Amino acid sequence: MPYRLNVNGAPVELEVPGMRRLLDALRENLGLTATKEGCGEGECGACSVIVDGEVVDACLVPVCQVDGSDVRTVEGLGAAPEQLSALQQAFLETGGAQCGICTPGMLMAAQAYLDAGGGPDEGDVREAIAGNLCRCTGYTKIIDAIAMTAEGGA
Amino acid sequence: MTITTRPPRTAPRPEAPVAPLRAPAPGELGVGSARAYPLRREGPAKLNGTALYTDDMAFPGAWYGHTVRSTEPHARLLGIELDPSFDWSRVIVLTAADIPGENVVSLISDDQPILVEDEIRHQAEPVALLAAPDRETLRHAKRHVRLRTEPLPAVFDPLLSAQEFAHFNLAKGDVEAGFAEADLVVEGEYRVGHQEQLYIENNAMIAVPRPGGGVTIHGSMQCPYYVHKALKRALGLSREQAVIIQAETGGGFGGKEEYPSIIAIHAALLAQRVGKPVRMIYDRHEDLAATTKRHPAIVRSRWGVKRDGTLVAQDIDVVMDGGAYSTLTPVVLSRGTLHAGGPYACPNVRIRGRAVATNTPPNGAFRGFGAPQTEFAAEMQANRIADELGVSPLELRRRWVYRAGDETPSGQVLRESLGGEEVLERAVAAADFERLRAQTAEARAHRTAGARTAHGVGLAMAWHGAGFTGSGEVKLASVASLELTDDGRIRVLTASTEMGQGTKTIFPQVAAERLGVPVEAVDIAPQDTSIVPDSGPTVASRTAMVVGGLVIKAADRMRAQVEAATGRPFADSYADYARERGTLRIDQQFEAYPGVVFDDETYRGDAYPCYGWAAAVAEVDVDLDTAEVAVRRVVSADDIGKVIHPVLAEGQVEGGTLQAVGYATIEEIKLEDGRYLNDRLATYLIPTSLDAPRIEAILVEKPFSGAPHGAKGVGELPMDVVAPAVVSAIHDAVGAWIHDLPATPERVLAALAGIPASPPPGISVARRAAADATAEANLEAPPQGTDPAPDRPTDPQPMRGPYNE
Numbered sequence: 001m002p003y004r005l006n007v008n009g010a011p012v013e014l015e016v017p018g019m020r021r022l023l024d025a026l027r028e029n030l031g032l033t034a035t036k037e038g039c040g041e042g043e044c045g046a047c048s049v050i051v052d053g054e055v056v057d058a059c060l061v062p063v064c065q066v067d068g069s070d071v072r073t074v075e076g077l078g079a080a081p082e083q084l085s086a087l088q089q090a091f092l093e094t095g096g097a098q099c100g101i102c103t104p105g106m107l108m109a110a111q112a113y114l115d116a117g118g119g120p121d122e123g124d125v126r127e128a129i130a131g132n133l134c135r136c137t138g139y140t141k142i143i144d145a146i147a148m149t150a151e152g153g154a
Numbered sequence: 155m156t157i158t159t160r161p162p163r164t165a166p167r168p169e170a171p172v173a174p175l176r177a178p179a180p181g182e183l184g185v186g187s188a189r190a191y192p193l194r195r196e197g198p199a200k201l202n203g204t205a206l207y208t209d210d211m212a213f214p215g216a217w218y219g220h221t222v223r224s225t226e227p228h229a230r231l232l233g234i235e236l237d238p239s240f241d242w243s244r245v246i247v248l249t250a251a252d253i254p255g256e257n258v259v260s261l262i263s264d265d266q267p268i269l270v271e272d273e274i275r276h277q278a279e280p281v282a283l284l285a286a287p288d289r290e291t292l293r294h295a296k297r298h299v300r301l302r303t304e305p306l307p308a309v310f311d312p313l314l315s316a317q318e319f320a321h322f323n324l325a326k327g328d329v330e331a332g333f334a335e336a337d338l339v340v341e342g343e344y345r346v347g348h349q350e351q352l353y354i355e356n357n358a359m360i361a362v363p364r365p366g367g368g369v370t371i372h373g374s375m376q377c378p379y380y381v382h383k384a385l386k387r388a389l390g391l392s393r394e395q396a397v398i399i400q401a402e403t404g405g406g407f408g409g410k411e412e413y414p415s416i417i418a419i420h421a422a423l424l425a426q427r428v429g430k431p432v433r434m435i436y437d438r439h440e441d442l443a444a445t446t447k448r449h450p451a452i453v454r455s456r457w458g459v460k461r462d463g464t465l466v467a468q469d470i471d472v473v474m475d476g477g478a479y480s481t482l483t484p485v486v487l488s489r490g491t492l493h494a495g496g497p498y499a500c501p502n503v504r505i506r507g508r509a510v511a512t513n514t515p516p517n518g519a520f521r522g523f524g525a526p527q528t529e530f531a532a533e534m535q536a537n538r539i540a541d542e543l544g545v546s547p548l549e550l551r552r553r554w555v556y557r558a559g560d561e562t563p564s565g566q567v568l569r570e571s572l573g574g575e576e577v578l579e580r581a582v583a584a585a586d587f588e589r590l591r592a593q594t595a596e597a598r599a600h601r602t603a604g605a606r607t608a609h610g611v612g613l614a615m616a617w618h619g620a621g622f623t624g625s626g627e628v629k630l631a632s633v634a635s636l637e638l639t640d641d642g643r644i645r646v647l648t649a650s651t652e653m654g655q656g657t658k659t660i661f662p663q664v665a666a667e668r669l670g671v672p673v674e675a676v677d678i679a680p681q682d683t684s685i686v687p688d689s690g691p692t693v694a695s696r697t698a699m700v701v702g703g704l705v706i707k708a709a710d711r712m713r714a715q716v717e718a719a720t721g722r723p724f725a726d727s728y729a730d731y732a733r734e735r736g737t738l739r740i741d742q743q744f745e746a747y748p749g750v751v752f753d754d755e756t757y758r759g760d761a762y763p764c765y766g767w768a769a770a771v772a773e774v775d776v777d778l779d780t781a782e783v784a785v786r787r788v789v790s791a792d793d794i795g796k797v798i799h800p801v802l803a804e805g806q807v808e809g810g811t812l813q814a815v816g817y818a819t820i821e822e823i824k825l826e827d828g829r830y831l832n833d834r835l836a837t838y839l840i841p842t843s844l845d846a847p848r849i850e851a852i853l854v855e856k857p858f859s860g861a862p863h864g865a866k867g868v869g870e871l872p873m874d875v876v877a878p879a880v881v882s883a884i885h886d887a888v889g890a891w892i893h894d895l896p897a898t899p900e901r902v903l904a905a906l907a908g909i910p911a912s913p914p915p916g917i918s919v920a921r922r923a924a925a926d927a928t929a930e931a932n933l934e935a936p937p938q939g940t941d942p943a944p945d946r947p948t949d950p951q952p953m954r955g956p957y958n959e
Contacts, residue, residue, distance in 0.1 A: 033210035034203020036404070038354045039438040043835035046354055074203040081202055088201040092193050095801040098809065099654030100200025101207065101355040101404025126843040133835075135352050135405050136654040138808030139843045141801075 003067045007032070008076025018064030022056075023047045025063050026073060034074040034104045038133070045132030048105035049073050055112040055131070074104035077111065087111060087149045096145035098136035106132045110146045120147035191799050192673045195658040196402070208358035208374050208401040209435050216360065216431035217246075218292050219424045222282040222299050223444060224274040227513040227828030227918075228308040231270050234282050237298035245295045246427050248283040253423065255390035259416050260383050263319075266479035266516065268388055268419050274303065276478035276515045277829040278444040280416065285424040285432050308513035308828055310918035312452065312475040315510035319476045320484035322491040322757055324505040324563040332467025332502030336458025339467075340539050343454045344531040346895040347915025348447035348823035348830075349816075351520050352840050353653075355404020356441040357414060361421035362431040368395030369422040375414040376406040377691035378649050382683045384415035389422055400681035406653040407813070408519030411693050412481055413445045442833040446518030447823060449486055449509070450475040450916025453494070453531035459539055465554050468535075468563075470494045472507040472528055475916060477516035483509045486517075488623050490524030492761045493874075495563050496532030497574050497617035498554035503563040514828045514918060519693060521810065522873040525618060526817065530895065533614040533878030538891060546591065547613045547882065548582055551769075555615065565758045571866065573767040573793025573856040578615060580852050581791035585771035587613060594886050608776045609786075612882025615769045616874035619762030620795070620858065620866040621696040624752040627763075631744055632690040634704035636665060636712050637679075638738040642729040644669065644712075646705055647679040648689040650697045654809075655869060656802035657697055661705050664798060664863060668709035670725045687741065695766070695867030698798055700744065703861040708742035710862070715740075747860035764858040766871040767793040770811070772847070772879035776887045781899035781906070784845070785815045785880055791852040795866030800853060803868050807851035810872030816841045818877035822896050825918035 002013040007030060014025055026032045026049070038046030040059050047058040050072040077085045084092065087110055097103040106129060113128035125146045126139070134142060199205035222234075234249055236242060250257050250269040259266040270281045281301055286292035309315050333339060359373035368391055375381055378398040385396045398418070403410065421434035436445075451474045458467035472494055476483035491507030536554070540547040555574040561567050582588065590611040597609060621627055635647040646665055652658045662676035669676070679686050689701045713724045715738065720727035732738070752759035770790040774783050788811050797803050820839050824831040832838045857864025881892050890905035894915050904911035913919055 027210075031212075032203075033206075036207070036355070037209070037437075038356070039835035041438075041834065041836055044354060044438075074201075078202055081204060082198075084198060084201055088198075091201055092197045095194070095805045097194065097197055097200045098656075098805055099353070099355070099403065099405040100196075100205055101353070103200050104203050107201070126846075130842050130844045133354060133840060133842060135354055135407070135813070135840065136809045137805055138810075138812035138849050139846045140808045140849050141805060143843070 003063050005066050005068060006070045008072055014063055016063055019062045021059055022049070022061040022063055022066055022071070023058035026058060032073050032075050036101055036104060038101065045109060046102050046105045048108045048132060050108050050112050053112065053115065055109050072108065074107055077107060086152060087114065087145070090145040090149045091142070094141045094145040094148065096137065096142040102132060102134045106134065106142060113146065114150060118150060120150040122147065191801060192659055192663050194656060195662065195678065196652060205402040207355055207404055208360060208372060211360060211372055211401065213360060213362060213431035216433050217285045217287050217424070217428050218289050219421055219432045219434040220284040220292050220296050221280045221420060222284060222296065224270065224277060224279040224281055224301065226274055226303060226305060227277050228306040229274040229303040230306060231272050231274055231281065231301065231303055233302040235300045235302055237300070240295065240298040244286060244291055246285040246424060248423055248427060252427070253388060255388045258387065259419065260387045261412055261481060262484055263480040266481065268416065276513055277827070278515055280420065283420055283424055285428055310512055310514065310828055312473050312510045312512055315512055317511035319480045319509040319511060320487050322488055322507045324491060324503065324757065326561070326563045326565070327502035329467050329469050329502045329504045333458045335460065335466045337461040338539070338542055339456060339458045340535060340542055341456045342531070342534060342538065342893060343452065344534055344893050345452050345914045345916065346527050346530060347450045348517065349520060349821050350442060350447050350823065350838055351407040351409030352838070353405025353407060353409055356436045356438055357410065357417055357445060358435045359414065359417045359421045360431055360433050361418065361425035363425050363429055364395065364397065366395065368397065369425055370397040370399065371418045371422065372399050372401050373414055373418055374403045374410055375400055376403070376410045376651050376653060376693060378651065378681050378683050379688045380412060380691055381415050381418045385418055385422055388419045389426065396683070398683045400651050403651060403653040407521045408523065408693065409445060410653070411519040411691060413518065438835050439833055442838060443830055444515060446481060446516055448520035449483065449517040449524065449527065451490065451527035453528055455531050455535050457535045457539060459543065463543055463545055463550055463553055465498060465500045467502045468495050468500045468504070470505045472505070474509040474524070474527070475512050475514070475517065476509045477512060477514045479516040481516045481518040483517065485623060486519070486524040488524070489619065490528040492564060492619060492623065493525040493617065494528035494532060496529060496536060497556050497615050497767060498536070499556050499560040505563055514825060515830070521813065522870045523694065525870070525874050526814070526877065529616050529874045530878050534881065534891070534893070537612070537878070537882045537885070546588065548578070548587060551578055551615055556617070562761065564761045566760045571764040571795060571856045571858040573854050574615065574617065576854050576856065577767045577769040577791040577793050580854060581769035581771050581789050582613065584791070584850060584852055585789040587611065587771050590773065591886070598889070606778055608778055608887035609773065610776065610883040610885065610887025611771060611773050612879045612886055613769070613771050614875050614879035614882060616871065618695065618766040618768070618871040618874055620764050620766055621700050621762060622694050624761060625754055627700060627744055628746050630690045632701060632704065633687040633741055633743050634689045634701050634708060635687050635742065636705065636708035636740045638712060638728055638732050640732050640736045642732045643677055644671065644675055644728070645677045645679050647686045648701050648705065649681055649683070649686050650689055650701045651681050651692040653692065655697070655806060656799060657692070659802060660698060660702060660798045664702055664706050665709045668706050669713050670723065695869040695871070698865045699795070699858070699861050699867045702798070702863065702865060704742040704744060706862040708740040711742070712738065712740050750860065763860050764795070764866050766795070766866050766868070768871045768875040770875040770879040772876060772883045774880060774883040774887060776884055776902065781902035783819050783884055783897055783902065785819060785847040787848045788815065788876060788879070789850045789852065790872055790875065791854055792868065792871050793854040793856045794868040794871065795858045795861070796855055796864035797853050798863065798865055803853055804851040806868045807872045808849045810869070811849050811876050812841055812846050814873050814876030815847060815880060817895060818880035819896050820898070822898065822915055827921045828918045
């Protein structure tokens with residue numbers, strides 16, 4: 001029996017072992033390589049995706065656990081690949097993405113925060129992305145981007 | 155001239171702004187959108203996930219590679235045994251005997267083998283290579299390889315090492331006479347440990363066989379031509395047979411300067427044998443366990459001052475631990491030695507630097523490249539002297555900081571681009587340093603026994619030599635090219651890589667500015683050695699200054715040539731020129747900066763063409779129960795010559811500042827038997843958004859006349875300055891000086907108790923015998939010389955950083 005889930009709004013069937021990591025299923029079975037692996041043990045957040053509204057580390061979630069779930073990845077953030085969402089555009093404008101490897105996970109953590117009604121308060125934003133490591137930015141411009149989007153009512 | 159870009163957020167740039175890459179529609183974005191600079195060129199691809207990092211690239215039929223590594227710090231390799239009960243028919247195994255070229259990782263010295271031949275010199279050293287068509291076969295295969303070894307005595311303490319990689323001596327004036335004049339002499343020994351670059355993308359290489367015996371490498375790297383040189387030599391390939399292509403690279407910080415050469419060679423050896431692409435993708439454990447770190451250092455320092463604060467003598471002794479092979483150690487030591495006196499004029503100086511070998515994994519390049527270690531010691535000395543004299547550390551620095559006409563310990567007379575005084579004044583003004591210092595002193599004086607937190611403020615300065623040390627740039631003779639193609643496109647060709655800092659954005663920006671065309675009219679060629687010239691490595695904060703300077707000179711030549719031919723402005727005529735005359739290519743080679751001379755033999759002269767200058771004020775809270783240090787705010791003022799792109803430049807300052815906060819407070823590698831114990835991200839901690847202070851970057855411009863745009867680099871400078879500011883703030887809070895980094899709770903508590911913290915950072919302890927024997931007995935005892943669990947991280951008892959030593 002394949003696992004059935006929705007990925008970025010599209011129904012997907014996965015004929016994989018149940019303990020296969022969601023990260024590998026996304027990257028290798030579905031070709032959605034935007035989600036990155038940084039540590040493989042849930043420390044860095046580079047593989048953050050949104051499952052049924054919650055941010056999870058896709059390296060720690062087996063496929064069997066997301067049967068029937070809605071999974072969102074960075075590929076599904078913009079209305080079209082060439083069209084950045086307000087959050088992505090804010091990252092671009094503020095300089096919130098440098099090397100870019102933490103960016104997909106950071107965006108998903110931020111998106112979940114915004115979806116839950118998060119505001120521009122700096123402390124709240126810091127808390128929301130505390131599970132996502134960035135080594136380039138010092139976080140300042142990432143926080144600016146998220147706060148800016150929250151202010152804009154995105 | 156000076157500009158402050160943060161805060162306020164919307165400071166105007168004084169000179170001609172460039173058109174934005176894509177003008178935001180009115181009302182599209184809120185505050186912050188109006189800064190009129192090109193948006194990051196590859197930013198959209200990084201944001202929508204289409205940017206291809208190495209592991210994102212699919213090569214149908216590719217095999218998977220694995221490196222069999224040593225599990226001892228020093229041993230004779232007697233044999234590599236393959237378990238005969240395992241089916242090896244679908245696995246390729248390579249050893250040193252299979253290397254077609256020289257078994258040498260080409261860098262400065264030829265001491266590091268690609269694979270061990272007979273002597274293992276450090277833990278996690280590559281000994282053999284495996285490849286299999288699928289991960290499952292590979293996973294089983296690596297459990298059936300066993301190294302037969304005979305242990306040899308290992309050296310872990312650099313002070314006991316008999317093998318020296320390099321030494322440098324600097325002398326100026328008469329040090330003994332200087333100390334004779336001094337009213338106060340302050341001495342100290344400062345020790346700093348390893349630091350991991352911790353780019354979030356692990357090292358990764360894919361090798362693809364080329365027709366005719368060559369290999370194409372796609373990988374995560376800073377320096378395509380370093381990989382090219384090393385690969386040619388190892389595999390005996392011609393220039394054309396080795397093609398190196400940088401994939402999108404998820405951070406480098408020096409950690410992808412030299413090590414990628416080894417991985418590329420490994421992948422290429424396997425690919426040539428298999429005849430198919432081979433993926434060599436490190437996981438975090440392997441990356442942490444095996445790749446280079448920042449050099450640990452021991453700096454002994456003795457400075458003499460007069461009662462009025464005049465600095466009269468500096469005597470400094472630097473020992474760096476290079477690990478088992480020399481890698482870039484001589485150059486790291488050289489930079490560390492040249493920066494050891496700090497940004498201060500002193501008439502009598504003696505600096506002795508020495509780098510030695512130990513049986514630990516080789517240390518290598520990391521942002522700052524030797525300077526953060528020695529400048530930490532220098533700033534500690536400055537702050538301790540101010541404390542002893544009872545004067546403000548600001549006043550002391552105002553007196554000492556280099557000014558025009560001053561001479562450095564290498565005999566360089568500083569003439570221009572000197573931002574020391576200005577960064578100092580800008581940082582202390584923005585941070586309100588003296589008022590905070592008065593407040594914390596007041597709070598200290600009235601602190602009650604029930605106080606739970608102590609607030610402190612600290613100051614530090616730094617200088618950072620711009621570009622390569624000494625005659626490095628002249629010897630490198632980099633080339634950057636600019637091309638006007640016959641279809642009317644303008645293209646920048648350099649080997650300078652993008653790894654987050656913005657290379658692909660600023661090169662088109664500066665070229666477009668000089669040509670008078672919109673930035674969208676200028677493309678950037680891929681970092682592919684079959685396409686771009688060797689513009690040197692992407693290191694040493696040299697990209698904007700040196701290679702950017704070459705791009706500008708090439709643009710000026712192109713513009714002049716086109717305008718001379720067409721008699722019209724470049725922007726209006728270049729398309730016609732291209733159509734009528736075909737491709738125009740300008741190759742611009744580096745020429746020595748006028749008047750900059752360094753003698754490698756005597757180690758005297760202009761060590762750098764110019765210097766970047768930084769000052770930082772840090773504020774900390776120290777928990778008086780747990781001694782945990784929280785860095786709350788850092789103001790960093792950095793003179794970078796010329797700000798090309800404020801958003802990107804601030805990003806460098808902010809990111810470098812946070813790496814330095816990690817260096818100062820939490821980042822430490824623990825070693826046992828020469829093996830890194832905390833070789834996972836669960837145990838090697840870097841700052842999260844909750845650990846990060848508020849960072850305010852102030853960019854100061856004191857242009858360098860040798861570069862056409864005046865830029866002198868920004869990447870490393872912020873890394874040099876912040877750690878001593880944090881440690882000074884801890885002293886301001888609790889009254890204890892921490893001499894060893896990082897300032898963990900254990901070290902702070904030890905300093906408060908007046909006892910030495912043990913062990914010092916960076917030193918391996920021998921395997922714990924008694925106390926841990928029981929714990930170890932509970933683990934399945936692995937056979938000698940065999941990786942006990944090649945799939946699993948090796949630390950049996952995960953440590954939570956400094957909290958449960």
